[in-house]
Amino acid sequence: MIVAVSSNGKDLNSQIDPRFGRCAYFIICDTDNMNFEAYDNASISLAGGAGIESAQFVSSKGAEAVITGNCGPNAVKVLNAAGIKLILDQAGRVSDAVERFKNNELNASTEPNVPDHYGFQAGDAQPQQAAYNQAQGQFSGTGMGAGRGMGGGRGMGGCRGMGMGSGKGMGGGRGMGMGRGMGMSGNNECVSTPQAGLTKDQEVALLKKQAEEIQARIKKLEN
Numbered sequence: 001m002i003v004a005v006s007s008n009g010k011d012l013n014s015q016i017d018p019r020f021g022r023c024a025y026f027i028i029c030d031t032d033n034m035n036f037e038a039y040d041n042a043s044i045s046l047a048g049g050a051g052i053e054s055a056q057f058v059s060s061k062g063a064e065a066v067i068t069g070n071c072g073p074n075a076v077k078v079l080n081a082a083g084i085k086l087i088l089d090q091a092g093r094v095s096d097a098v099e100r101f102k103n104n105e106l107n108a109s110t111e112p113n114v115p116d117h118y119g120f121q122a123g124d125a126q127p128q129q130a131a132y133n134q135a136q137g138q139f140s141g142t143g144m145g146a147g148r149g150m151g152g153g154r155g156m157g158g159c160r161g162m163g164m165g166s167g168k169g170m171g172g173g174r175g176m177g178m179g180r181g182m183g184m185s186g187n188n189e190c191v192s193t194p195q196a197g198l199t200k201d202q203e204v205a206l207l208k209k210q211a212e213e214i215q216a217r218i219k220k221l222e223n
Contacts, residue, residue: 001031003101004063005094010038012095018069021051027094028061031102034095051075059084065108067097073112080110088113 006023007014012034017023022044029036039061043053051071055078058066065085079086085108090097100106 001064002062003029003031003065003067003098004058004061005029005066005097006041006068007038007094012036012093012098014094016067016069016090016092016094016097018091020066020068020071021054021075023054023068026054026058026061028058028063029094029098031098034098049074052078055079055082055084065101067094067101067106070114071112072114076110076112086110 005027006017006020007025007027008017008023009015010025010027012027012029014025014027017025023041024044026039026041027036028039039057041054041057043050043057046053051074055066055075059078059082063084065087066079067087067090069088069090071079071086071088076086087097087101087106088109090106097106
């Protein structure tokens with residue numbers, strides 16, 4: 001049987017993610033031979049409909065059962081309609097939960113155990129998506145602040161970033177919007193802080209982008 005488990009990691013030793021719709025990963029496991037594949041959950045940053053999208057995703061992977069901690073009403077409706085068994089209130093390692101399922105120690109449910117939008121905080125999706133866009137070089141803006149600040153160069157606000165408003169703030173160097181940037185010196189490019197909630201691949205892309213900018217600045221200063 002094919003089982004989908006909400007997970008915090010990409011292997012069977014990972015911990016079960018208590019959120020279904022907004023889990024970090026889905027591990028799709030064949031209980032007959034314990035072969036598995038791990039997938040990033042593309043619905044994690046959606047402002048709405050994450051449970052529905054996640055339910056449709058595991059259904060598309062042929063899942064016949066879902067093991068998770070919590071699941072809201074919209075996702076439950078989709079899973080029920082697809083004939084997928086739902087196992088709730090699970091925690092611990094993914095492999096242990098799958099073994100309990102194989103041994104018929106777990107009971108299926110047809111009812112949600114959390115309300116709509118469980119695990120989502122207002123405003124989470126926007127900064128996560130903005131950080132990912134920045135890593136891809138798709139987003140630019142100006143930081144918070146108004147007027148010319150103390151010190152040389154431009155400070156917090158006024159570089160490429162995820163800021164709002166316009167103007168030049170305090171500090172030396174160009175900073176990042178939303179009060180999170182740190183000027184380095186002179187007119188250096190800012191170094192942004194990875195946003196919470198990014199997937200591993202998105203954070204790697206962001207850090208690579210920053211590294212390229214730093215290397216380019218070093219070469220410019222050396223010349």
